[in-house]
Amino acid sequence: MALDTTLITRAGDELYDAFRGNTTIAPLRERFEGIDITDAYRIQEHFMRRRYATGEAIVGKKIGVTSKAVQEMIGVFEPDFGQLTDYMEVENGGTIDLDRVIQPKAEAEIAFILKEDLVGPGITPADVLRATDHVRTCFEIVDSRITNWDIRIQDTVADNASCGKFVLGEDKVDPRDVDLTLAGLLVERDGEPVATGVGAAVQGSPLNAVAWLANTLGRLGLPFRAGEVILSGSLAPLIPVKHGDRLVAHIGGIGSCEVGFANGGALAAAKSGEAANA
Amino acid sequence: MLDAATLDEMADIVARAQAAPHTMPKLTDKHPGMTIEDGYAVQDRLLAKWEAEGRSLIGLKAGLTSKAKMEQMGVSEPSFGILMRDTLDPEGSVIPTDRLIHPRVEAEIAFVMKDELSGENVTIDEILDATDYIQPAIEILDSRFEKFKFDLESVIADNGSSARFVMGGRARRPRDVDLRTIGMVMEIDGEIVACASSGAVLGHPARSIQMLVAWLHGRGRTLPAGSIVLTGGATEAIAIKPGNAVFARFQDMGEISVRIG
Numbered sequence: 001m002a003l004d005t006t007l008i009t010r011a012g013d014e015l016y017d018a019f020r021g022n023t024t025i026a027p028l029r030e031r032f033e034g035i036d037i038t039d040a041y042r043i044q045e046h047f048m049r050r051r052y053a054t055g056e057a058i059v060g061k062k063i064g065v066t067s068k069a070v071q072e073m074i075g076v077f078e079p080d081f082g083q084l085t086d087y088m089e090v091e092n093g094g095t096i097d098l099d100r101v102i103q104p105k106a107e108a109e110i111a112f113i114l115k116e117d118l119v120g121p122g123i124t125p126a127d128v129l130r131a132t133d134h135v136r137t138c139f140e141i142v143d144s145r146i147t148n149w150d151i152r153i154q155d156t157v158a159d160n161a162s163c164g165k166f167v168l169g170e171d172k173v174d175p176r177d178v179d180l181t182l183a184g185l186l187v188e189r190d191g192e193p194v195a196t197g198v199g200a201a202v203q204g205s206p207l208n209a210v211a212w213l214a215n216t217l218g219r220l221g222l223p224f225r226a227g228e229v230i231l232s233g234s235l236a237p238l239i240p241v242k243h244g245d246r247l248v249a250h251i252g253g254i255g256s257c258e259v260g261f262a263n264g265g266a267l268a269a270a271k272s273g274e275a276a277n278a
Numbered sequence: 279m280l281d282a283a284t285l286d287e288m289a290d291i292v293a294r295a296q297a298a299p300h301t302m303p304k305l306t307d308k309h310p311g312m313t314i315e316d317g318y319a320v321q322d323r324l325l326a327k328w329e330a331e332g333r334s335l336i337g338l339k340a341g342l343t344s345k346a347k348m349e350q351m352g353v354s355e356p357s358f359g360i361l362m363r364d365t366l367d368p369e370g371s372v373i374p375t376d377r378l379i380h381p382r383v384e385a386e387i388a389f390v391m392k393d394e395l396s397g398e399n400v401t402i403d404e405i406l407d408a409t410d411y412i413q414p415a416i417e418i419l420d421s422r423f424e425k426f427k428f429d430l431e432s433v434i435a436d437n438g439s440s441a442r443f444v445m446g447g448r449a450r451r452p453r454d455v456d457l458r459t460i461g462m463v464m465e466i467d468g469e470i471v472a473c474a475s476s477g478a479v480l481g482h483p484a485r486s487i488q489m490l491v492a493w494l495h496g497r498g499r500t501l502p503a504g505s506i507v508l509t510g511g512a513t514e515a516i517a518i519k520p521g522n523a524v525f526a527r528f529q530d531m532g533e534i535s536v537r538i539g
Contacts, residue, residue, distance in 0.1 A: 179461075179529055179530065181463070182461040182462075182463060182527055182528070182530070183459075183529060184459040184460050184461030184474075185459060185461070186459050186475055186478075186481065188481065191481075193345065193477050193480070193481040196474055196477050196512070197474070197475060198462060198463055198473045198475055200461070200463040200470060201473040235473075250456070250458055250459050251459060252459030252460060252461055252475065252529050252530075253459075
């Protein structure tokens with residue numbers, strides 16, 4: 001049985017407050033009896049509407065739960081999606097303030113930038129190739145507003161697919177110039193390999209994941225526009241991060257992306273140092 | 279170091295277990311003082327024995343090249359083994375498993391050397407200069423130890439679980455690809471069973487060769503021109519059984535397809 005509007009609003013408000021307060025809440029599935037995936041997307045919509053009201057603007061979408069391992073862990077056999085906003089974007093090579101995220105982990109992915117609208121249903125991987133302007137290497141910093149990442153599909157969908165921040169690499173590649181299924185990934189931390197993967201780990205091919213998203217949005221009547229950025233899903237298992245880490249992702253045939261992590265105090269000190277030197 | 283008679287006896291045990299397939303207890307059960315060097319001394323005796331039978335060496339292999347496997351075995355450098363010419367099967371062939379016990383398959387990058395390499399500190403550049411070509415490879419591993427109970431000393435004496443290998447797909451000049459990020463997908467009977475990239479091997483598979491050449495140098499040897507080097511599994515090793523179709527795809531390097539017989 002679907003949750004009523006009062007409960008949807010209450011759950012969305014809880015997630016928004018956790019996001020603003022940099023804190024976590026207990027899993028929704030244990031507290032909102034009968035919550036299903038449709039309810040979860042309605043909660044996500046309410047949570048994100050509160051964020052748009054503070055000035056955040058949609059710049060794209062993220063696709064999550066794309067690997068077999070994660071699907072088995074949370075007990076669903078299709079991906080999910082969340083909204084990307086301008087607030088979430090960090091410049092390539094930038095440093096993420098660990099005081100402004102809750103329990104972050106890094107994922108290295110292939111980002112698609114569309115040059116045409118993709119209106120499902122009926123979208124195939126061939127349509128995705130045609131509508132894609134370019135692809136880039138990117139990091140998604142996932143973050144959960146649910147305590148200890150104790151999530152099932154309803155919890156993560158409601159929580160905007162556990163999206164935290166994202167970083168786009170600078171190299172742009174025409175999707176016709178690279179085998180997206182076999183594009184290999186190496187993530188290094190201080191020159192040491194920490195994760196590897198390949199495009200096929202995302203639904204057999206990242207193109208399949210983007211086609212799934214277009215069709216899902218089409219069914220829900222949500223727009224999917226030229227210019228949007230799509231994070232297509234993690235090529236490798238989640239990478240834990242801590243103060244002082246600097247990660248570089250290299251994807252074969254596409255390019256690199258870099259991101260660092262620092263505690264807020266250290267970041268502020270570095271910034272004031274820069275200012276003093278300037 | 280164990281005495282020569284004991285090492286000879288171990289080589290006989292391993293050679294028999296490999297020739298007529300049967301399992302053996304791990305060698306350290308009877309000789310707890312066995313060292314890694316003893317393991318390599320057994321390998322030397324296996325090679326001498328096989329060459330006396332008219333078989334020939336075609337190259338060398340590295341194992342335990344991923345961080346995960348090294349941590350699992352508690353070591354900080356790869357293990358090395360020998361590759362015999364008659365264990366190289368062509369792509370598209372049926373791999374005979376009637377002489378294997380619990381075979382597993384993994385995908386990796388093979389290097390074929392055109393120049394000899396020697397010394398304690400060869401650079402990645404020197405390795406790439408000395409490489410004729412690189413090619414996709416799959417390795418069939420078969421640990422001959424009972425109930426998968428083994429330790430590093432025993433595995434080295436068992437020639438790093440080497441059984442058979444296949445090279446195929448598209449040969450590339452090593453500088454024409456990014457050796458850190460060659461994507462690999464391995465399928466068994468049409469289902470994806472392993473995903474990796476070449477960087478899973480020490481961040482760059484030529485680092486395996488760097489460590490191999492340094493290890494050879496320590497034993498007064500070199501890596502001869504013409505050698506094939508298997509740089510170590512980028513994917514995990516997946517169990518196979520007769521009738522399986524194994525298909526491994528490599529980014530911009532084609533694929534290898536074999537059937538398990």
